[in-house]
Amino acid sequence: MAETLLRVENLTKTFGGLAAVKDLSFEVKKGLITALIGPNGSGKTTTFNMISGHLKPSSGAIYFEKIRIDKLPPFKIARLGIARTFQNLEIFGHLSVIENVLLAIQNRRPVKFWEIVTRAPSFFKKEKEAQNIAFSYLKPLGLENWALSPAQSLPFGLQRYLEIARALALEPKMLLLDEAASGLDASEKELLLKIISNLKKQGVTILLVEHDMNMVMEIADEVIVLDQGQKIAQGTPREIQRHPDVIAVYLGEG
Known part of the structure; x- marks a missing residue:
């Protein structure tokens, strides 16, 4: 069984009276590709921002290689081996x-x-x-x-x-990809899939936030589904596709 690289425990982030993330717990296994999915506003990017140190949790804890990182600044987290991209491009x-x-x-x-x-x-x-x-x-x-x-x-x-x-x-030991396929055409997405696959072969653990479900189901080893800041499902792509709570969130109760 793969070793746990990242562990999130009872993570909560509130903004005023709104809980963007609520009591979230999950693990990311070393060497695997894990996808974090959910509707807009479900807390995905907020979770990324807490893992990378750009936001501090209201409560809960984050461990990377058994080192608690939720109180560390972003540059120290990066030096431990976590790198990320951003939903909105952050280049010079x-x-x-x-x-x-x-x-x-x-x-x-x-x-x-x-x-x-x-x-x-x-x-x-x-x-x-x-x-x-x-x-x-x-x-x-x-x-x-x-x-x-x-x-x-x-x-x-x-x-x-x-x-x-x-x-x-x-x-990095772990790469966080936040909507990396956003704005890419079909050929660019195809190259991105190859890049991610090659990174996995090189031993880089990947946690990605992505709206392109075809891409997620093709490349992810495990999928975590959020809705309104809470985890509603976790499993393989095949399990997630058949999960009744996931179907309800994406397609409606009917």
């Missing part, structure tokens, strides 16, 4: 494509201040190594020919891929 548009990825690499492989000031040989060696690593993330996503272009000049689909490349440059 005025920087080049490769500079976006280099920022993430430098977070994991920092250059010492004295190396920069003295322009030491080690600085140029690390700079060259970082560029080579950046290209290794850009190439599988078809971004190598855009490396020197401003990120904002990329077509929308490639901007999505750039955000994934930057997240991967953090060398």
Whole structure:
């Protein structure tokens, strides 16, 4: 049985009198693809924001590799091995494509201040190594020919891929993908499926929020369904498709 990588316990997040997430518990197994689905407003992105440290839970706890992370800032959570993309693109548009990825690499492989000031040989060696690593993330996503272009000049689909490349440059153990297929055409979604499948083969655990049910049912090992901030079902894609509560939420009681 796969080892638990992430554990969410009785997680609740309230905004004023509204509970966006209520008493939510689930586990994400190492090396698997887990999908978090549900209607708009069901608490999916709020859950992502709490896992990545961008929101603090009102109550409950989150453990990553048995380390409690719900009180940590985002940069410390990222250094533990959790990277994410965002539903609304979060790239540095005025920087080049490769500079976006280099920022993430430098977070994991920092250059010492004295190396920069003295322009030491080690600085140029690390700079060259970082560029080579950046290209290794850009190439599988078809971004190598855009490396020197401003990120904002990329077509929308490639901007999505750039955000994934930057997240991967953090060398994560777990990748959170928030609506990664949103705005992509059929061919772009097909490439995204291949990317996610390859990441799984490389041992990256993936938790994704996604509205494209065809994609979810094709790629996910396990599916967690939320409605009004609460978990109503969890299981394999086949089990979820037949679950009466899920059918009621998506298709109506009739």
